[in-house]
Structures are given as structure tokens and as C-alpha cells.
Amino acid sequence: MKTIYLDNNATTQVAPEVVEAMLPYFTELYGNASSMHSFGGQVHAKIEVARTQVAELIGAEPEEIIFTGCGSESDNTALMSAVECNPAKRHVITTRVEHSAILNFCKHLEGKGYRVTYLPVDTLGRLNMDALLESLDDHTAVVSVMYANNETGVIFPIEEIGKMLRARGILFHVDAVQAVGKIPINLKELPVDMISLSGHKLHAPKGIGVLYVRKGTRFCPYLIGGHQERGRRAGTENVASIIGLGKACELARKELARGTAPLAALRDKLEAALLESCPDALVNGDRENRLPNTTNISFEYVEGEAILLRLNEFGICASSGSACTSGSLQPSHVLRAMGIPYTAVHGSVRFSLSGYNTQSEIDRVVEVLPPIIRELRSYSPFGRDKFEQYLCRLDAARAD
Amino acid sequence: MWDYTDKVKEFFLRPKNVGAVENADAVGEVGSIVCGDALKLSIKVDKETNRIVDAKFQTFGCASAIASSSALTELVKGKTLEEASKITNKDIAEYLGGLPDEKMHCSVMGMEALEDAILKYKGEKKVLRPGENIICKCFDVSEDKIRKTAIENRLKTVDEITHYTKAGGGCGTCIPEIERILKEVWSVREIKERPVEKKKLTNLQRMTLIQDVLEREIRPKLKADGGDLDLVDIEGSKVIVGLRGMCVDCPSCDMTIKGIEARLQEVTGQDITVVTE
Numbered sequence: 001m002k003t004i005y006l007d008n009n010a011t012t013q014v015a016p017e018v019v020e021a022m023l024p025y026f027t028e029l030y031g032n033a034s035s036m037h038s039f040g041g042q043v044h045a046k047i048e049v050a051r052t053q054v055a056e057l058i059g060a061e062p063e064e065i066i067f068t069g070c071g072s073e074s075d076n077t078a079l080m081s082a083v084e085c086n087p088a089k090r091h092v093i094t095t096r097v098e099h100s101a102i103l104n105f106c107k108h109l110e111g112k113g114y115r116v117t118y119l120p121v122d123t124l125g126r127l128n129m130d131a132l133l134e135s136l137d138d139h140t141a142v143v144s145v146m147y148a149n150n151e152t153g154v155i156f157p158i159e160e161i162g163k164m165l166r167a168r169g170i171l172f173h174v175d176a177v178q179a180v181g182k183i184p185i186n187l188k189e190l191p192v193d194m195i196s197l198s199g200h201k202l203h204a205p206k207g208i209g210v211l212y213v214r215k216g217t218r219f220c221p222y223l224i225g226g227h228q229e230r231g232r233r234a235g236t237e238n239v240a241s242i243i244g245l246g247k248a249c250e251l252a253r254k255e256l257a258r259g260t261a262p263l264a265a266l267r268d269k270l271e272a273a274l275l276e277s278c279p280d281a282l283v284n285g286d287r288e289n290r291l292p293n294t295t296n297i298s299f300e301y302v303e304g305e306a307i308l309l310r311l312n313e314f315g316i317c318a319s320s321g322s323a324c325t326s327g328s329l330q331p332s333h334v335l336r337a338m339g340i341p342y343t344a345v346h347g348s349v350r351f352s353l354s355g356y357n358t359q360s361e362i363d364r365v366v367e368v369l370p371p372i373i374r375e376l377r378s379y380s381p382f383g384r385d386k387f388e389q390y391l392c393r394l395d396a397a398r399a400d
Numbered sequence: 401m402w403d404y405t406d407k408v409k410e411f412f413l414r415p416k417n418v419g420a421v422e423n424a425d426a427v428g429e430v431g432s433i434v435c436g437d438a439l440k441l442s443i444k445v446d447k448e449t450n451r452i453v454d455a456k457f458q459t460f461g462c463a464s465a466i467a468s469s470s471a472l473t474e475l476v477k478g479k480t481l482e483e484a485s486k487i488t489n490k491d492i493a494e495y496l497g498g499l500p501d502e503k504m505h506c507s508v509m510g511m512e513a514l515e516d517a518i519l520k521y522k523g524e525k526k527v528l529r530p531g532e533n534i535i536c537k538c539f540d541v542s543e544d545k546i547r548k549t550a551i552e553n554r555l556k557t558v559d560e561i562t563h564y565t566k567a568g569g570g571c572g573t574c575i576p577e578i579e580r581i582l583k584e585v586w587s588v589r590e591i592k593e594r595p596v597e598k599k600k601l602t603n604l605q606r607m608t609l610i611q612d613v614l615e616r617e618i619r620p621k622l623k624a625d626g627g628d629l630d631l632v633d634i635e636g637s638k639v640i641v642g643l644r645g646m647c648v649d650c651p652s653c654d655m656t657i658k659g660i661e662a663r664l665q666e667v668t669g670q671d672i673t674v675v676t677e
Contacts, residue, residue, distance in 0.1 A: 301433070303437065304462075305402075305462035306412070309412065309463045342433060346436045346460075379415065379457075379458060380458060381429075381458035381460055382433050382460055
């Protein structure tokens with residue numbers, strides 16, 4: 001059975017070109033970039049090429065790029081640096097819908113006596129800008145807001161926030177893990193001080209991340225040791241992955257230059273077809289301001305995990321905001337923050353596409369999913385079950 | 401990805417007994433759409449034999465909730481109400497070849513729907529006894545249920561309780577209460593399980609203990625009433641005291657002596673007699 005991979009916000013396929021670029025660094029080019037000999041030195045030169053490739057994708061200078069181990073490390077480093085460089089300021093602002101790498105780090109800071117403001121969002125997942133303005137004060141060390149939400153794809157007004165903060169001289173960190181490679185980002189024009197990104201979300205391998213730190217921003221390293229990354233992140237470079245990330249960024253830049261319209265069109269087709277064939281389904285999040293690859297759909301009266309496992313039987317990979325985990329059955333913090341109606345919050349499914357997806361894959365999902373929803377609804381004690389059961393029986397009769 | 405057994409997958413992908421029994425004799429209900437899972441169990445009962453002749457389910461929930469509900473219907477069919485009422489969540493989980501810890505509450509839900517159906521069939525109402533007070537308000541979990549689930553499944557942490565009953569998984573304000581219940585359940589049990597060891601006192605220890613109790617407990621009380629006593633001697637288990645002050649002519653001095661005797665027996669664990677000189 002062929003896998004239909006629609007979970008690209010979780011991770012992505014490593015591009016074949018990326019794999020190819022990386023291979024020599026597992027075999028003949030194994031030198032240490034810090035070595036004096038030219039055998040190691042040539043590796044150093046290649047790392048700098050990759051640094052330039054990353055910088056070019058986001059409109060940064062190469063020396064503003066710090067390679068890290070992952071997106072979470074970049075997030076943690078940014079916040080840690082921000083509070084350590086401003087010891088007198090003990091207030092941090094973030095949002096309720098951040099990734100756990102930010103949220104749990106903020107909880108950790110709260111445990112250390114910091115005050116943290118978690119900004120609310122509206123039912124479309126849009127940030128409450130008034131709340132942001134109100135919460136800013138003289139003690140605010142840093143504001144950390146994600147570029148785009150991983151579950152809904154909703155994009156936050158980073159430029160507007162950046163201008164607001166720059167006028168007040170407050171540090172601004174942006175977790176752009178879901179945005180980089182999916183939408184154009186130009187840090188030459190964007191008033192942001194630090195940005196986190198992660199390789200495996202843009203067709204590079206897992207285990208490589210980047211923290212962008214704008215020139216002139218005070219910085220305290222998180223990992224202390226050797227002088228790698230100009231003393232800003234110790235540890236021997238993960239050379240192959242850095243080369244791979246450089247290549248992936250080059251590919252992403254070319255892809256973005258061609259425009260995101262085809263990907264968005266494919267996503268829109270999927271969304272429209274599912275909404276049409278499944279009654280009582282609704283899209284979560286602001287459709288006007290969304291990543292081109294993401295759609296989050298709630299199917300009322302059914303539970304997300306059940307949908308995913310049925311899709312799994314057809315080799316279709318998606319994910320659910322209704323992580324029925326640890327017994328709490330609490331739907332994701334993102335959907336809860338948005339206040340999605342209770343009939344819909346447990347039945348959410350996220351489809352996140354990539355440039356590798358095809359029209360025929362989307363057609364297959366549109367063919368397979370509606371009967372699954374009908375069948376699961378026929379088990380459910382809620383909803384318009386009588387009508388659905390009838391349709392389900394009709395389907396079964398046709399199949400026979 | 402959950403680590404489900406083949407049996408769970410089978411019962412999820414091709415569940416048996418979906419729907420509602422026509423002209424059901426009782427319908428057991430548990431859960432709600434708000435908390436993320438709900439189960440409606442309808443049963444048909446043969447009035448003569450008290451046997452469940454048919455059972456069907458409707459479930460809103462994850463894969464293991466659907467599988468557990470379906471397994472429940474298979475388990476109860478053909479059983480008498482009495483036999484069925486003995487089915488526990490563990491029976492449901494075992495029938496499915498086990499459930500991940502985080503999903504055990506699905507089997508608990510099955511057991512509760514069955515209880516509800518049987519009660520409704522008998523026309524009985526659940527009377528709220530002590531212990532049925534609701535601890536977790538988010539998921540409507542009683543103290544008894546937490547106790548019972550903890551004992552049956554040997555659960556010792558709040559996390560485990562949450563996995564099995566969902567209690568504590570919502571707002572989390574009841575977590576200290578759950579901790580208290582667990583503490584009570586397991587401290588009582590451990591004492592019961594361990595035979596109480598009585599340390600045998602040495603002669604010197606016993607004498608010191610007796611002296612100590614008389615000095616610290618007994619004499620201050622007697623003095624408060626204008627009396628007193630002296631410890632004259634200890635011969636084996638016989639404690640000889642001399643009454644002083646008001647005690648000498650006190651009409652209830654026999655009672656006082658008996659009281660002292662009982663207290664000394666208690667602290668030493670030995671058959672002590674107290675006599676006056």
C-alpha cells in the first residue's frame with residue numbers, strides 16, 4: 001500500500017537532493033571543521049556555504065545564523081538568552097497557542113519567579129493585539145510569538161507586533177518553525193530580533209535547527225564549551241545535517257520563487273471536497289491568513305483518533321488536535337484556546353501538505369474519508385445519526 | 401501511535417453489535433460529548449431466566465472506546481444479570497488482550513454503562529452513600545470509584561488514576577484529593593498486609609517504661625486532685641505502688657489502681673497487675 005503523507009507539519013520527507021548533498025559527509029568528508037589541516041578546513045568552507053544558503057532563504061546575513069540541534073533548542077536558547085541578558089526584567093509575554101518548546105519553557109521560567117503573560121486568541125485563532133499592547137510594561141524582557149500555528153496554520157501579524165515592540169525597545173523572538181520554507185520571510189524588512197527554525201519541517205533531516213540572532217542583539221549562549229558557531233553554540237558541528245539544511249533552504253527558495261499558489265490550490269480542493277461531502281464539518285482557524293499547506297477540519301460527533309486510525313488503514317497519514325492522551329481526553333491547547341464548540345473540538349483532523357503531494361493522492365482522501373466519517377457517526381450516540389446510518393447502509397449495499 | 405492489540409484493532413475496524421436494541425429493556429448511559437467519550441448500551445433481557453439475550457452499543461470516542469464497547473456487548477450476551485453485574489473493567493481489557501494504560505478508562509466506561517443499564521432494568525436508583533461524593537468534577541468521578549480502581553488495579557500514583565478513571569485530567573484541582581485517597585488506600589493496606597510485630601521488652605526496658613508512664617502521666621493527674629503515689633517496687637509483672645496524699649483515703653482508689661493497671665498493660669503489652677503496698 002502506498003503511503004499518502006499529509007502530515008508535513010509534523011515532519012517532512014527529506015528531499016532526494018538533500019540526501020545526495022549530505023552523503024559525502026558520512027563517508028570521505030569526515031573531517032572536523034575546527035581542525036588546522038585542510039582536510040578539516042574544506043568542511044568548514046562547506047558549512048559556511050550552507051550558512052549562506054540558510055541566510056538567503058530568510059533575508060539574513062550569514063553571521064546571524066547559529067546552527068543548533070533542533071527547533072526546541074533554538075526556542076529555549078532564545079528565551080534563555082533574552083532573560084539572562086536582561087536580569088532586571090522579569091516579565092515574559094507569549095501566546096496560549098505556542099509550541100510546547102516555548103510554553104513549557106515559560107512554565108519553567110514561572111517556576112523561577114518570572115511573570116509570564118499568555119496572550120489569548122479569538123475563535124479564528126487570531127491574536128488579540130489589544131491584549132498584547134496592554135500587557136507590555138517596563139519589566140518585559142522578551143515577547144515570543146510564533147509565526148504560524150502548527151495545528152491551524154494561522155499566521156500571526158509578525159510585522160505589526162515587531163514595529164510595536166521595536167518602538168518600545170523590547171526584544172522580539174519568533175518561533176518560525178512552521179513558516180520557514182512555506183511562506184516568504186525577509187528579515188531585512190521584518191522587525192524581529194530572533195527567529196527559530198527547524199530542518200525537518202522543510203525537507204532537511206531531523207536533528208538540525210537554526211537560531212537567527214540579529215546583528216547587535218545581546219546574546220548569551222545556552223550550550224557552553226568550544227568556540228564553534230563563534231562561541232554562540234558549543235559542540236562539534238553536525239556537518240552532514242548542516243549541509244543538508246543548506247541544500248533544503250536553497251530548494252525552498254526556488255520553490256517559493258515559483259509561488260505557493262499551486263500548493264494552496266491543492267489544499268483548497270481537499271478542503272472544499274471534504275466540506276461538501278461531509279455534513280457538519282467545519283474549518284478551524286482563519287482561512288484568510290493561513291499557511292498554504294494546512295487545513296484543520298472538525299468533523300462533528302466523531303472523535304479524531306478514531307478517524308486517524310481508520311485513515312491509517314488506507315495508508316493515509318494525518319494528525320489530530322484531539323490528542324486523546326493520558327486519559328485527560330483534553331483536546332489540544334490550541335483548539336481550546338480558540339474555544340471551538342464542544343461538538344467539534346474532539347473530532348478535528350489536520351491535513352498538512354507538501355510540494356510532493358499530488359492531485360491523485362488528494363482524490364483518494366476525498367474518496368476514502370467521507371464513508372469513514374459516516375460509519376463512525378453511525379456508531380456515535382450523538383448527531384444526525386439516523387440519516388447517517390441510512391447513508392452508511394446504502395454505501396455498504398453498493399459495495400456488495 | 402497507540403500500541404493496540406490485534407483484538408482491539410479488530411473490534412475497532414469491524415465492531416460487533418453497533419446500534420440500539422429494538423424495544424430495549426434498559427439503556428445504560430455514561431460520559432458526554434464534552435469530555436470526549438460517551439457510551440450508550442442497550443440490552444434486552446429474558447424475563448423468565450433473567451438472561452441478557454441481546455446487547456448493542458453506540459459510542460462516541462477513540463478506537464479503544466469503540467473496541468471496549470463492542471467487547472462489552474459480546475461479554476454480556478447470554479449472561480444472567482447477576483453474572484453480568486460481576487463483569488469488571490479488567491474483564492473487558494483482558495477480553496481485548498489488554499489496553500494501553502492511558503486507555504484503561506475506556507474499559508471503566510464499559511463497566512459503568514453496564515452497571516447503569518442493570519440498575520435501570522431493576523428500576524433501582526443509585527443511592528448516594530458516603531464515598532460516592534464526586535472528587536473529580538470535570539469527569540464526574542467519585543471517591544469510591546477512585547478507591548475501587550486503585551485497589552483492583554494496584555494503582556499508586558495520580559497519573560495512573562488519571563489514565564484509568566480520567567479523574568484529575570481536567571482542571572486538576574482535585575489532584576490533592578486523589579493523593580489523599582491513594583495515601584489512605586495504601587497506608588491502610590500496607591499495615592493490614594504486614595503482621596504487627598510486637599517487640600519483646602527487656603526487663604530493664606519494661607521497668608523504665610513503667611516508671612516513665614507513672615511519672616509523666618499518672619502522677620500529674622493524681623496531683624491535680626491533691627493525691628499522689630510512689631513506685632515502691634516491680635516484681636516480675638507485679639507493680640507495687642504506695643498511695644499518698646488524698647489518694648490514701650479516697651473511696652475510689654480501687655478504680656484508680658485498675659485504671660493505672662490498664663494503662664500499663666497497654667504500653668508494655670504485658671499482663672501487668674498493680675497492687676498497693
